[in-house]
Amino acid sequence: MFDFDATVLARIQFAFTVSFHIIFPAITIGLATYLAVLEGLWLKTNNQIYQQLYQFWVKIFAINFGMGVVSGIVMAYQFGTHWSGFSAFAGSVTGPLLTYEVLTAFFLEAGFLGVMLFGQNKVGKKLHFFATCMVATGTVISTFWILASNSWMHTPQGFEIIDNRVVPIDWWQIVFNPSFPYRLTHMTVAAFLSSAFFVGASAAWQLLKGNDTPAIRKMLSMAMWMALIVAPLQAVIGDFHGLNTLEYQPVKIAAMEGHWRNEGNEPTPLILFAMPDMDKQTNHFSLEIPGLASLILKHDITKQVPALTEFPAEDWPNVPLVFWSFRVMVGLGVLMILAGVWSLYLRRKQTLYSNRLFLRLVLLLGPAGLIATLAGWFTTELGRQPWVIQGLMRTQDAVSSHSVTHLSLSLMMFVICYFGIFGVGYRYMMRLISKGPVSQGIEHHG
Amino acid sequence: MEFDLPLIWFGIIIFATLMYIVMDGFDLGIGILFPFIHDEDDRDVMVNTVAPVWDGNETWLVLGGASLLGAFPLAYAIVLEALTIPLLIMLLALIFRGVAFEFRFKSSAETKPFWDKAFMFGSIIATFAQGVVLGAFISGVSVDGQRFSGSSFDWLSPFSLFCGFGLMLAYALLGATWLVKKCTGTLKTTMQQLAKVLAICLLMTIGIVSLWTPFVQPNIALRWFSLPNLFYFAPVPLLVLLCTKALIRALNTEDDYRPFLLTLALIFLGFSGLGISIWPHIIPPTISLWQAAAPESSLGFMLIGALMIIPLILAYTFWSYYVFRGKVTKDAGYH
Numbered sequence: 001m002f003d004f005d006a007t008v009l010a011r012i013q014f015a016f017t018v019s020f021h022i023i024f025p026a027i028t029i030g031l032a033t034y035l036a037v038l039e040g041l042w043l044k045t046n047n048q049i050y051q052q053l054y055q056f057w058v059k060i061f062a063i064n065f066g067m068g069v070v071s072g073i074v075m076a077y078q079f080g081t082h083w084s085g086f087s088a089f090a091g092s093v094t095g096p097l098l099t100y101e102v103l104t105a106f107f108l109e110a111g112f113l114g115v116m117l118f119g120q121n122k123v124g125k126k127l128h129f130f131a132t133c134m135v136a137t138g139t140v141i142s143t144f145w146i147l148a149s150n151s152w153m154h155t156p157q158g159f160e161i162i163d164n165r166v167v168p169i170d171w172w173q174i175v176f177n178p179s180f181p182y183r184l185t186h187m188t189v190a191a192f193l194s195s196a197f198f199v200g201a202s203a204a205w206q207l208l209k210g211n212d213t214p215a216i217r218k219m220l221s222m223a224m225w226m227a228l229i230v231a232p233l234q235a236v237i238g239d240f241h242g243l244n245t246l247e248y249q250p251v252k253i254a255a256m257e258g259h260w261r262n263e264g265n266e267p268t269p270l271i272l273f274a275m276p277d278m279d280k281q282t283n284h285f286s287l288e289i290p291g292l293a294s295l296i297l298k299h300d301i302t303k304q305v306p307a308l309t310e311f312p313a314e315d316w317p318n319v320p321l322v323f324w325s326f327r328v329m330v331g332l333g334v335l336m337i338l339a340g341v342w343s344l345y346l347r348r349k350q351t352l353y354s355n356r357l358f359l360r361l362v363l364l365l366g367p368a369g370l371i372a373t374l375a376g377w378f379t380t381e382l383g384r385q386p387w388v389i390q391g392l393m394r395t396q397d398a399v400s401s402h403s404v405t406h407l408s409l410s411l412m413m414f415v416i417c418y419f420g421i422f423g424v425g426y427r428y429m430m431r432l433i434s435k436g437p438v439s440q441g442i443e444h445h446g
Numbered sequence: 447m448e449f450d451l452p453l454i455w456f457g458i459i460i461f462a463t464l465m466y467i468v469m470d471g472f473d474l475g476i477g478i479l480f481p482f483i484h485d486e487d488d489r490d491v492m493v494n495t496v497a498p499v500w501d502g503n504e505t506w507l508v509l510g511g512a513s514l515l516g517a518f519p520l521a522y523a524i525v526l527e528a529l530t531i532p533l534l535i536m537l538l539a540l541i542f543r544g545v546a547f548e549f550r551f552k553s554s555a556e557t558k559p560f561w562d563k564a565f566m567f568g569s570i571i572a573t574f575a576q577g578v579v580l581g582a583f584i585s586g587v588s589v590d591g592q593r594f595s596g597s598s599f600d601w602l603s604p605f606s607l608f609c610g611f612g613l614m615l616a617y618a619l620l621g622a623t624w625l626v627k628k629c630t631g632t633l634k635t636t637m638q639q640l641a642k643v644l645a646i647c648l649l650m651t652i653g654i655v656s657l658w659t660p661f662v663q664p665n666i667a668l669r670w671f672s673l674p675n676l677f678y679f680a681p682v683p684l685l686v687l688l689c690t691k692a693l694i695r696a697l698n699t700e701d702d703y704r705p706f707l708l709t710l711a712l713i714f715l716g717f718s719g720l721g722i723s724i725w726p727h728i729i730p731p732t733i734s735l736w737q738a739a740a741p742e743s744s745l746g747f748m749l750i751g752a753l754m755i756i757p758l759i760l761a762y763t764f765w766s767y768y769v770f771r772g773k774v775t776k777d778a779g780y781h
Contacts, residue, residue, distance in 0.1 A: 098512040103751050114497075
């Protein structure tokens, strides 16, 4: 099994470090906005519950933010250390976008974070609220730029190739490339949804332990309203994103659907379960609903969805991986929608805070948003393979020329350090969450 | 276009690097100074002097990387590939010390010493790796056409290792004089004493690096020791001497600000000497900044943002430092 070549190892390392990293920003984006809302409500209503919740979540936010920053710096340098071919070829596009992210987002977050975490006794309440809002704004701006850059790699436009280098022609077209609006909203909403379930599960945990306070009820209530509204919305955005992908990256859709070939005029079925086999170009143990994929993707039961065999095999991604990561995402999404709807029903029956089965489900769904986010990224990024920039540059041409030994060692170092450090960080976060919000007195961060 | 965009971007990247060296320099310096301070309360004070600002300081490193990618993609690709190993070591070390800021205060009494060590060794190793990167960069990178043509260990040389030690001294001095500014009592006096020793060591190191550099790269010797350049550049070493002298004098008084400001001046001089040595190459010794520059459309697009936003960043960064001005004491109660 150790027949990995350098490109595969570099890809595993990138996937590993970026997957670890994305968890922190996903939570940070949602929590920062949540904290801004809490502090705003506190300033407006003077209700102590909001302040308690703010004090509680800001500590967890701080740990999470720190881990996000340090794992993010790795990303900014890894493009050069491991993907020098890509950087030399397309740095003229991705570099300026990343620079804008640093200038408009990273500095904003970092600059106001100090005041947010440590400045409660140093500045007035309103100025402190302003600092929290700036941090929250920074996280959203950051999403904007990084997704512009990523979307461009999926649906590149606004450039010319001169001397084997990408030369930007129209920045508006580059930033607002065809898949950008869908990707941006899909990811932002995913971050909000992840945080909603993270917060909701923390509340459910406390309630299950018998710690039933007004603050904890408020936590669950806010989280479940969020889930109720945002989870179905996410499904709609996802559908639009899928249609966009069908237009620009039909091979990816075919892989997501496990759709090998079109026969006659038969409409495309939706495959619920299957074991795709790339060698035999077919699915084993397939369970399908006739015509449904045509209906979802073409909004017309008679039209066929393009199939894998209509494209050269060297342009296919790894079908089983794309197929299954997509299903993990959708499956978790459905569970989150159900939890939201169930919460509404229980709210009306006034058993939202006492129905143990529901609370257990919400606790179980704590990491659901994050896992779905990761699965979604796996779907879209693996689905773009073998291209690093769709149609322009293949991944094998993007990689630096490091030896297999070198790459194996550095991958091992990352795996050990990340699991060690972020495992500890996770434990500290869980320890804080298990204590729950403190009901009395003003506490300082830390 | 009449502006020399690559040159302007070269200037911005130099500025970002200098900001990084100065700002993250003093907070990395805090970790390098940990071995000299054993009292837990004192260590808490040391960390608390930088806890609200370290994050912003480290962002300059990200700006340096991102704008190098955007403005000089070729240099970013080649230099980073050549320096992968020391850079990865630096990144991992920065992770350890970065999380230690939060973890030190979240951990139990038994695990706190571990995170103290993570903070200390993280700071030391990250700094050392940065110095090695700097040294290896000055020594030059082998390029064949548009790709790096050397081996994974080209960066490893006595010169680059010595630069690693040199940068540790520089950051430690920045950290010590920062603490003179931010602390009181015995911690301040200890730092004043330590800073004097560090200043003299740093002066010697700057001297050795200056003499060594021309031997590493013949072009650099030519740059410094030919006429009339020699006359233009002669003030640099002279100013370094004067600065160190003033610094040591300031450390013998109770002055809070002057030692730190003089250290900044010293670092700035050392850095400008480095700039003189490599100019105008962005991949020494062969590829000039114009050869490695991104297309004008990239440079122009980035420049609009940089010119509008960097002043704003400096303004709110200054404000944040202003909010946390003054001495930090044991009962500051941040955590």
